[in-house]
Amino acid sequence: MEYTINSLAKMSGISSRTLRHYDDIELLKPSRISSTKYRIYGQKEIDKLQQILFYKELGLGLSDIKKILDNSSFDAQEAMEKHLMELESKQKQIDQLILNVNKTIKSLKGEEEMSNKEKFEGFKKNMIEANEQKYGKEIREKFGNDVIEESNQKLAQMTQEEYQDIEKLAKELNLKLKDAVATGNPRGDLAQEVCELHRRWLTFYWPKDTYTKEAHQGLAEMYCQDERFKEYYEKIAPGTAEFLNEAIKIYCMKRSE
Amino acid sequence: MEYTINSLAKMSGISSRTLRHYDDIELLKPSRISSTKYRIYGQKEIDKLQQILFYKELGLGLSDIKKILDNSSFDAQEAMEKHLMELESKQKQIDQLILNVNKTIKSLKGEEEMSNKEKFEGFKKNMIEANEQKYGKEIREKFGNDVIEESNQKLAQMTQEEYQDIEKLAKELNLKLKDAVATGNPRGDLAQEVCELHRRWLTFYWPKDTYTKEAHQGLAEMYCQDERFKEYYEKIAPGTAEFLNEAIKIYCMKRSE
DNA sequence: GTTGACATTGACGTAACGTAATAGTTTAAT
DNA sequence: ATTAAACTATTACGTTACGTCAATGTCAAC
Structure with missing residues (x-):
């Protein structure tokens, strides 16, 4: 079965602009291009898109996803572990921010001294x-x-x-x-x-x-x-x-x- | 006392590019401009910069900071509370991501063992x-x-x-x-x-x-x-x-x- | 043949600067 | 007084992952 850009977009819950973008950055190319220059996607592309969206939901950047999917020698596990570390670092940052913002709000309310x-x-x-x-x-x-x-x-x-x-x-x-x-x-x-x-x-x-x-x-x-x-x-x-x-x-x- | 762009930058630990950017977006204008078009900052600007950096450390965007500092009628507390909510939402997101990434890593490890x-x-x-x-x-x-x-x-x-x-x-x-x-x-x-x-x-x-x-x-x-x-x-x-x-x-x- | 839905390629906008490149200015050393 | 080093200015592209037009071509139906 073959799909045009919008049918695939609706199937997968993303926008056609996103698919064009993925084409531009060579993350997901259509299986072929019609005589009238329409992008045509096949089953393989649907599968790949699913993988892309899977990694995307984990917060990975498109370039990392590309590396993982394109390059079978690229170690997915290693990439995920690196990503995990980044996430944990962000987590700490945000926890700290929340603490400080809370302090500031309190202080704005006059309940506490600000640093x-x-x-x-x-x-x-x-x-x-x-x-x-x-x-x-x-x-x-x-x-x-x-x-x-x-x-x-x-x-x-x-x-x-x-x-x-x-x-x-x-x-x-x-x-x-x-x-x-x-x-x-x-x-x-x-x-x-x-x-x-x-x-x-x-x-x-x-x-x-x-x-x-x-x-x-x-x-x-x-x-x-x-x-x-x-x-x-x-x-x-x-x-x-x-x-x-x-x-x-x-x-x-x-x-x- | 007056300061050129780099001396102020060094004082406050940011880059001169950042100060130029703040000038461009009208967040922090120099107190005056020399005859040779150099930016000159005074004490008032130092004070304002300190406030900017304070809010920046809390993770606020520059446009919000601008609103707070420019517009005294703008409610800082309200802005902070909104910001807090955003941060808490981000926190939840990241917590969820970390869970999922961990799951994925585990399953990848399992797969690797299999393969x-x-x-x-x-x-x-x-x-x-x-x-x-x-x-x-x-x-x-x-x-x-x-x-x-x-x-x-x-x-x-x-x-x-x-x-x-x-x-x-x-x-x-x-x-x-x-x-x-x-x-x-x-x-x-x-x-x-x-x-x-x-x-x-x-x-x-x-x-x-x-x-x-x-x-x-x-x-x-x-x-x-x-x-x-x-x-x-x-x-x-x-x-x-x-x-x-x-x-x-x-x-x-x-x-x- | 026309219309409406769908497709294409640009191209700008977003946040907050980093990083050149090119050119004029100030300062310190010769 | 020269000159070189250090500083400053403007301009502009790059970054991330698309959203949002705009102008234009294509397909299916009436």
Whole structure:
């Protein structure tokens, strides 16, 4: 029995284009060509096609299949073992990818630290916690969970340059804060300038348009109450947390006038 | 700080071609272009590249990465979750492939065993016949019938393990013979090495202490005259039987000096 | 004779670059 | 100041296994 290209294609569940391709690359030639240049396939070709499709389903490349089928001296078993090794290597790769993608998704959700963040060091971690812990609760109620996620994402995707800017800002803030504490006057220009810096610093981390003087005051309050944050500020100078709290209260009151 | 294409490439561990590609597809454009048309990258581009490479390591395609980074409205998390699903689907596929390939390898091994057995039986028959036909006459005259029978018995009782050793030797012989024929020089080192292998191979089949250079030459002669043997050798490459005959003549002459 | 189904040969597109080839530019050494 | 080495640019083909037109020829039926 003889078959035209489409009948063979339908028989075997592949496209005629595929058969033409196999002809082009000399993987499967028609048994003969009709006077009108039609490709005609016979039983031998059907058998060979079955073998081709068998190996194809195992994921072998067409060139390997060609070698196996054309060259009887070519060791099929060896080829399969090599192929198996490649597959196993791919398997490992994908397993690893899945692990990492899962991590990333979690991190995007804000559930876990990303390795990316590690380069942003511990302080940033603290800020995330601050977002979640204190600020998170309030904002969550006000704006829903999406905002928090956005905030964490903003941190996670923060570029180095941005981070450097923040670090610079934070350094300036800490320096001036120290000086301001030394003046002992939370109403003074220096202290109020520090508050302004602090506000700008906050807006780096907080979701867009979520800054309010109330939230700002709330955070300052928290600096005094949460040991972890208090400790950080007390390192600058004793009494800093309270001083900053006081100054921010004043700053926010002034701004609300 | 500004960087040329190669310095950035080295910094980030990718090729300059890759950076040009990213430029072409508008994934990462240089910050500016020098008067001499050189690409110049700045800090912002370094940061972006880091993000690109991060997503790339997770296996995302460049077009997806572009969408995530270009379009802040594009939901990265959603993209990652879709990507995760694709990866998991691939994982299943590969697991299945590995199963099937393993099955195939097993069955190929089974087949090989079968065909080995067949080959083994066939070969025994051939050798016994050959011993009888050509070599047998001479030996029979020289050593009497017992030796021949002994030899045939040796063949008949050969275990498969022994046969496999011989097969291995035969494989090496055939490979080197092919190369040797390609050199076209029966006097060459390779051809002479093949003769040595051939001698060792023979001693597996011939009765003890019956190897002589004359018998060796006689067998080589027979390879050219007996169709069955000739066919076997001609499969390796055309002209192999004659080549081997010639090489063995030379080999035996050398040894007799 | 016409129509509709089926055939043919190009040729471009896909993903993410690798690898030349050819030509202008910068830098370091002479 | 020259010159050679090192760098950069553009152009373009190759890779894998076909999908998808487009233009054109062929077969079977009405």
